[in-house]
Amino acid sequence: MSLKSDFIKYKKYSGNKSTLVLLLTQQGLWALTVYRISNKIFKSSLLKPIKLVLLGLAIIYQKWIEIITGISIPYSVSIGKRFYIGHFGNIIINSNVKIGDDCNISQGVTIGVSGRGDKRGVPTIGNNVYIGVNAVIAGPIIIGDNCVIAANSLVTKSIARNAVVVGVPGKIVNYNSSKDYI
Incomplete structure (x- = not known):
């Protein structure tokens, strides 16, 4: 999964801080986590009504992340592995x-x-x-x-x-x- 590769890159750049510390302190990682989960739903072959409900929830979470971090990454963007956002905003x-x-x-x-x-x-x-x-x-x-x-x-x-x-x-x-x- 691409999210795992993102965490590995963040760990490398942070001097190998724990996953928990990264999740608590890295706003870019917050945005990437919401994006990766939302993108997985977007690309999934779930039944259309279920997919629409999940994407609706994903949009709410993405908007929340955008408000608190200033990072806007829509679920339909295509981002490869090991993506890194150096600073938030x-x-x-x-x-x-x-x-x-x-x-x-x-x-x-x-x-x-x-x-x-x-x-x-x-x-x-x-x-x-x-x-x-x-x-x-x-x-x-x-x-x-x-x-x-x-x-x-x-x-x-x-x-x-x-x-x-x-x-x-x-x-x-x-x-x-x-x-x-x-």
């Missing part, structure tokens, strides 16, 4: 976004919809991507594997793998990858 992820394995995001990140007509859409984020504080990634773009999106960057164009992106609008400054960030 002001994190918005569009319901149609796809995020790969081993990604880290910081506070203030928005991953959302942009564009008009047939150019409207949401990003697809590859594996091993680090997204810095207050970064915005928007539109029907692809962020390649092993990328770094620096703090306060605005990315509206696809980025090749291993790129480090800085600024508004985001510009590739090198191809040093995310190996030291993840």
Whole structure:
């Protein structure tokens, strides 16, 4: 289960604190736990009336998490294993976004919809991507594997793998990858 892999990553980053301590102190983990359970219900093959009731409850829990942590992760988002939210607050992820394995995001990140007509859409984020504080990634773009999106960057164009992106609008400054960030 992906939730177990999330806990393993949180333990690694926390200096191997206990699961109970992590659950009591890590708001990102609260949001991920509610998301993983809600997403499992969303993807399940339960009878439709049962599924609708459970998803209704999931939405209530997700809204509660959003209010107390400032983290909005809808149940329909696709997030890979070992996802890590470094700090809580002001994190918005569009319901149609796809995020790969081993990604880290910081506070203030928005991953959302942009564009008009047939150019409207949401990003697809590859594996091993680090997204810095207050970064915005928007539109029907692809962020390649092993990328770094620096703090306060605005990315509206696809980025090749291993790129480090800085600024508004985001510009590739090198191809040093995310190996030291993840």
